[in-house]
Amino acid sequence: MTNRLANKIALVTGATSGIGLATAKLFASEGAKVYITGRRKDVLDKAVAEIGHGAVGVQADSARNEDLDNLFAKVKSEQGRLDVLFVNAGGGAMLPLGQITEEHFDDTFDRNVKAVVFTVQKALPLLGQGSSVILTSSVTGIEGNANFSIYSASKAAVRNLARSWILDLKGTGIRVNVVSPGPIHTAGLVELAGDDKVQQQGLLDYLASTVPLGRVGEPEEIGKAVLFLATEESSFVNGAELFVDGGKAQI
Structure with a gap:
């Protein structure tokens, strides 16, 4: 590797699997x-x-402010600053209009919007000139999706938060960008089809058919895009949405 993040302090939320884990590995290797x-x-x-490389795990639910307070207190006491923040924790389930419950709505927006807002806000005292904040949105944020309207709306909100925050942070030198994955082969994706392996493969095959490249993506491919947004290579990229979707949302 090229040590593009040498001497940088990075935090990846929701990094125990999938995109978060792949990105954390890449950050550490850099x-x-x-x-x-x-x-x-x-x-x-x-x-x-x-992950190795001296990575540190902090048990936290990003939708709980007390957990976030403990998280950033630990980073502050041990490092005193934060250079890269990848706000990746989130998720959601499928329910069609007519079956949406208040519990479903609150859980989705707590995980995907509230958690993003307060993760970034509580990180601000540790961020400074040259820091990079990357938010995970989704192609669903600009597409219509049957049975997935609440999740899709939450991801659209994430994208707009970045647009507004770069104005709030004008002059600080802190950049905020968004990465929007298409269908990525993760446990969270296949579990939408339930526990049956045949149904899971059927979902993957269907999603691959909607992608111009003809396949679903891998978590490491999102990690490489996030790495670009985390480094000085993207020093004049701010408020952007980087689609890593095989072309799915571009047609």
């Missing part, structure tokens, strides 16, 4: 001191071991 979060300690400890 020289960053990496902190990661996850809600389950056993899975978090496994991810830390997998």
Whole structure:
């Protein structure tokens, strides 16, 4: 590797699997001191071991402000600053209009919007000139999606937060950008089809058919895009949405 993040302090939320884990591995291999979060300690400890390079795991639910306070207090006491913040924690389930519940709505927006807002806001005292904040949105934020309207709306909100925050942060030297993955082969995606392996493969095959490249993406491919937004290579990129979707949302 090229040590593009040498001497940088990075935090990846929701990094025990999928895109978050792949990105944390890449950050660490590029020289960053990496902190990661996850809600389950056993899975978090496994991810830390997998990342290596002195990675630090902090058990936290990003939708709980007290957990975020503990997280940033730890980073502050141990490092005193934060150079790269990848706000990746989130998720959602499928429900069609007519079956949407208040619980479903609150859970989705708490995980995908509230958590993003307060993660970034509580990180601000540790961020400074040259810091990079990357938010995870989705192609669903600009597409119509049957049975997925609440999740899609939450991801559209994430994209607009970045547009507004670069105005709030004008003059600070802090950049905020968005990465919007298309269908990516992660546990969270295949689990939308339930536990049946045949149905899971059917979902992957269907999604691949909607992508001009003819396949679903891999978590490492999103990690490479996030790495670009984290480094000086993207020093004049601010408020942008980078689609990593095989062309799915571009047609």
